[in-house]
Amino acid sequence: MTGARKKTAAGEAEFLASYDPTRFDPVAVTVDLALLTILDGRLSILLIERGGHPYKGAWALPGGFVNRDEDLDTAARRELVEETNVTVDVAHVEQLRTYGTPDRDPRMRVVSVAYLCFMPMTETRPVAGDDAATVRWWAIDDLFAEDGPDLAFDHTQVIQDAVERCRSKIEYTTLATSFLGATFTLGELRRVYETVWDLKLDPGNFGRKVRSIEGFVIADGPTSGRGHRPLYRSGPASEIMPPFKRPNPEGSPA
Amino acid sequence: MTGARKKTAAGEAEFLASYDPTRFDPVAVTVDLALLTILDGRLSILLIERGGHPYKGAWALPGGFVNRDEDLDTAARRELVEETNVTVDVAHVEQLRTYGTPDRDPRMRVVSVAYLCFMPMTETRPVAGDDAATVRWWAIDDLFAEDGPDLAFDHTQVIQDAVERCRSKIEYTTLATSFLGATFTLGELRRVYETVWDLKLDPGNFGRKVRSIEGFVIADGPTSGRGHRPLYRSGPASEIMPPFKRPNPEGSPA
DNA sequence: TAAATAGTGTCTCTGAGACATTATATT
DNA sequence: AATATAATGTCTCAGAGACACTATTTA
Numbered sequence: 001m002t003g004a005r006k007k008t009a010a011g012e013a014e015f016l017a018s019y020d021p022t023r024f025d026p027v028a029v030t031v032d033l034a035l036l037t038i039l040d041g042r043l044s045i046l047l048i049e050r051g052g053h054p055y056k057g058a059w060a061l062p063g064g065f066v067n068r069d070e071d072l073d074t075a076a077r078r079e080l081v082e083e084t085n086v087t088v089d090v091a092h093v094e095q096l097r098t099y100g101t102p103d104r105d106p107r108m109r110v111v112s113v114a115y116l117c118f119m120p121m122t123e124t125r126p127v128a129g130d131d132a133a134t135v136r137w138w139a140i141d142d143l144f145a146e147d148g149p150d151l152a153f154d155h156t157q158v159i160q161d162a163v164e165r166c167r168s169k170i171e172y173t174t175l176a177t178s179f180l181g182a183t184f185t186l187g188e189l190r191r192v193y194e195t196v197w198d199l200k201l202d203p204g205n206f207g208r209k210v211r212s213i214e215g216f217v218i219a220d221g222p223t224s225g226r227g228h229r230p231l232y233r234s235g236p237a238s239e240i241m242p243p244f245k246r247p248n249p250e251g252s253p254a
Numbered sequence: 255m256t257g258a259r260k261k262t263a264a265g266e267a268e269f270l271a272s273y274d275p276t277r278f279d280p281v282a283v284t285v286d287l288a289l290l291t292i293l294d295g296r297l298s299i300l301l302i303e304r305g306g307h308p309y310k311g312a313w314a315l316p317g318g319f320v321n322r323d324e325d326l327d328t329a330a331r332r333e334l335v336e337e338t339n340v341t342v343d344v345a346h347v348e349q350l351r352t353y354g355t356p357d358r359d360p361r362m363r364v365v366s367v368a369y370l371c372f373m374p375m376t377e378t379r380p381v382a383g384d385d386a387a388t389v390r391w392w393a394i395d396d397l398f399a400e401d402g403p404d405l406a407f408d409h410t411q412v413i414q415d416a417v418e419r420c421r422s423k424i425e426y427t428t429l430a431t432s433f434l435g436a437t438f439t440l441g442e443l444r445r446v447y448e449t450v451w452d453l454k455l456d457p458g459n460f461g462r463k464v465r466s467i468e469g470f471v472i473a474d475g476p477t478s479g480r481g482h483r484p485l486y487r488s489g490p491a492s493e494i495m496p497p498f499k500r501p502n503p504e505g506s507p508a
Numbered sequence: 509t510a511a512a513t514a515g516t517g518t519c520t521c522t523g524a525g526a527c528a529t530t531a532t533a534t535t
Numbered sequence: 536a537a538t539a540t541a542a543t544g545t546c547t548c549a550g551a552g553a554c555a556c557t558a559t560t561t562a
Contacts, residue, residue, distance in 0.1 A: 025322045027283050029354065029365050068279045068363070072354040098352040098367050100283070100326040109322070111283050111365065113352050187513065205552060207515060212550090229514065229560080245496065245551065441540065459525060461542065466523090483533080483541065499524065 025109065031075045032063035032114045032155070033083065034096060034162035037121045038179050038195050042139040043166070045159060046083065047151075049134040054106045055152035059138070061159070063112065076115040083135075084119070091119035092178040096162055104154045114158050116165055118178035167196055172243035174216050177234040183220050185229040186210060197246055213240055279363065285329045286317035286368045286409070287337065288350060288416035291375045292433045292449050296393040297420070299413060300337065301405075303388040308360050309406035313392070315413070317366065330369040337389075338373070345373035346432040350416055358408045368412050370419055372432035421450055426497035428470050431488040437474050439483040440464060451500055467494055 035046040047059040062083040066075040072095070077088050093115055100111040140163055142148060151159070170176040176192045177184070186207045194201055210216055215237030219230065289300040301313040316337040320329040326349070331342050347369055354365040394417055396402060405413070424430040430446045431438070440461045448455055464470055469491030473484065 027281055027320075029281050029283070066281075066354070066365075069356045071356060072352065072365070095351055097349055098326065100320070100367070102323045102325060111320075111326070111367075113354070113365075185514080202552065202554085203513075204515065204517090204554085209551080211515095242499065242550075243497075247552090439541080456525065456527085457540075458527085458542070458544090463524080465542090496523075501525095 027109045027111055028105075029066045029072075030063050030110055030112045031066060031072060031079055032061040032099075032112045032158060033076060033079055033117060034061060034114060034158060035080070035084065035117045035119065036162065036166055036179075037119050037137065038192060039121050039137050039139070041191065041195055042141060043163070043195055044137040044139045045143070045162070047136065047138050047143075048083075049136075050152055051134060055150070058150040058152040059155075060152035061114070061155050062135075066113075072113050073115075076113075076117075080117060086119055090178075091117050092175055093117045096158070096165060099154055099158060101154065112153075112158075114162070116162050118166065118175055120179055120181050122181045167246070170196060170244070171246050172240050174213075174234065174237055174240060177217070180234075183231040183233050185231060186217070187229065189217070189232070193244070199247055209244070213237060216240065281363045281365055283320045283326075284317050284364055284366045285320060285326060285333055286315040286353075286366050286412060287330060287333055287371060288315060288368060288412060289334070289338065289371045289373065290416065290420055290433075291373050291391065292446060293375050293391050293393070295445065295449055296395060297417070297449055298391040298393045299397070299416070301390065301392050301397075302337075303390075304406055305388060309404070312404040312406040313409075314406035315368070315409050316389075320367075326367050327369075330367075330371075334371060340373055344432075345371050346429055347371045350412070350419060353408055353412060355408065366407075368416070370416050372420065372429055374433055374435050376435045421500070424450060424498070425500050426494050428467075428488065428491055428494060431471070434488075437485040437487050439485060440471070441483065443471070443486070447498070453501060463498070467491060470494065 033046075037044055037046075046062060048062050050056055050058055050060050062079060064075075064079055064082075066072060070078075073093070076093055076095075080086060080091060080093065081088055094117075096114040096116040098111060098113045102109060104110060104112070138149070140159070143151070143159065170193060176189060176196070179192045180188055187203065189210065190201055190203060190206045193206070215235040217232035218235045220233045287300075291298055291300075300316060302316050304310055304312055304314050316333060318329075318333055318336075320326060324332070327347070330347055330349075334340060334345060334347065335342055348371075350368040350370040352365060352367045354363075356363060358364060358366070392403070394413070397405070397413065424447060430443060430450070433446045434442055441457065443464065444455055444457060444460045447460070469489040471486035472489045474487045
């Protein structure tokens with residue numbers, strides 16, 4: 001029921017010519033990246049220590065403004081490359097959700113479209129920023145520990161949403177393989193689940209489940225590589241049906 | 255790695271004072287509403303016929319600009335009330351996803367945060383807009399039929415995303431009850447599933463499943479109402495564990 | 509040789525699906 | 536009485552989980 005929508009009919013060309021975009025309040029649209037990987041057996045996220053105001057000294061998700069004539073997804077992938085030098089196609093990128101509380105950035109109204117990325121640690125080239133010391137991977141546990149660092153903006157919420165989405169996504173998709181290199185053993189894949197869900201899984205049952213899902217993993221030649229354990233590579237399937245049953249997260253239901 | 259983030263340190267107050275928001279390209283942020291209900295046994299969505307350019311005569315999702323100092327969720331709920339007069343608390347509202355392709359609106363750069371709403375038909379007061387004939391519920395089937403209407407902007411995609419999200423959401427949440435009034439019979443609840451999934455479910459098995467999930471439905475007194483069938487009301491549970499198993503959507507696999 | 513890991517083989521239990529059956533209410 | 540719907544009972548089957556066991560490789 002806005003004025004724009006109820007404008008009286010006219011030729012479309014002249015309508016557009018008479019349209020004045022500057023009458024809107026200034027809003028900036030940014031993309032923020034929740035970049036998850038598994039580092040030293042811990043689910044971790046890439047953060048940047050802010051050198052300037054606001055939230056100087058706090059840690060923030062990498063991100064930046066969406067360029068004129070740039071798609072949101074494109075902006076997210078561009079930022080990903082800029083921040084990590086990662087070959088874009090090895091990482092999974094999906095939209096997480098959009099955060100737009102009016103005062104989330106004290107400078108101005110900023111609506112931020114957050115993206116969630118899963119990537120293998122092995123593919124990340126050390127991030128060479130303007131100031132190398134300001135970028136690092138944080139284990140999620142350390143981030144939310146008692147003596148954890150300050151987080152900028154509403155990024156605590158964004159990170160929590162990202163982790164929760166990650167946990168549930170590997171239940172019904174094959175995205176857990178996004179945390180691994182091109183080839184991997186079933187033990188390595190199992191360890192991804194164990195790390196993200198923070199529990200132990202039975203190796204036998206896990207392997208049976210994985211191999212029973214058509215197209216989840218593909219045997220990669222006869223016991224080729226690492227430790228002479230059988231190697232697999234990611235298959236064409238994207239959904240797991242029926243999904244993994246995630247055991248009760250942490251402790252039994254009293 | 256933007257200029258804004260790497261600004262040299264200074265007092266926060268003076269930094270903010272010197273900050274000029276007008277240097278950004280003009281972007282408008284809107285919310286669009288995918289309002290789903292079940293009307294005459296068909297999953298349906300509320301659309302508005304556009305009276306002005308662009309996409310004059312095409313059908314579009316209701317929506318509008320996010321006000322200055324207004325939260326995205328607040329804007330969505332405000333639009334919901336404006337469009338339907340629905341009591342906000344009977345409807346479920348959640349963020350769907352954000353659409354920001356540069357040319358999705360020919361007038362200017364518009365980033366639209368789409369929201370998904372489930373509501374009972376019974377709660378909708380007929381929408382009295384400026385021009386009553388331009389607002390109506392469309393059955394999803396009719397919308398995507400051969401001779402379906404033109405849809406404005408990228409709303410075909412938004413609607414498809416909304417329907418897909420709806421279909422999967424009722425698998426693992428109790429949101430199907432959002433399509434029903436305060437009290438309902440198990441048959442009515444079953445019909446919601448059958449409508450959204452477009453298939454038939456066994457009444458016996460369905461009822462057993464529903465009643466086995468603690469807090470999904472609560473018996474509402476001894477066979478009170480409608481047709482003297484046992485009535486239930488929505489319970490406190492929000493998740494269904496283990497989830498409903500959605501039978502293969504349409505026809506068997508190969 | 510000892511330890512770790514991949515994979516198999518059982519056995520049990522839960523839950524889904526296909527019915528048939530009963531109870532109750534509507535027409 | 537005929538019909539529709541709610542609910543129960545039974546049986547079968549798929550899949551998850553517990554766990555023992557084998558084979559292989561690494562240290």
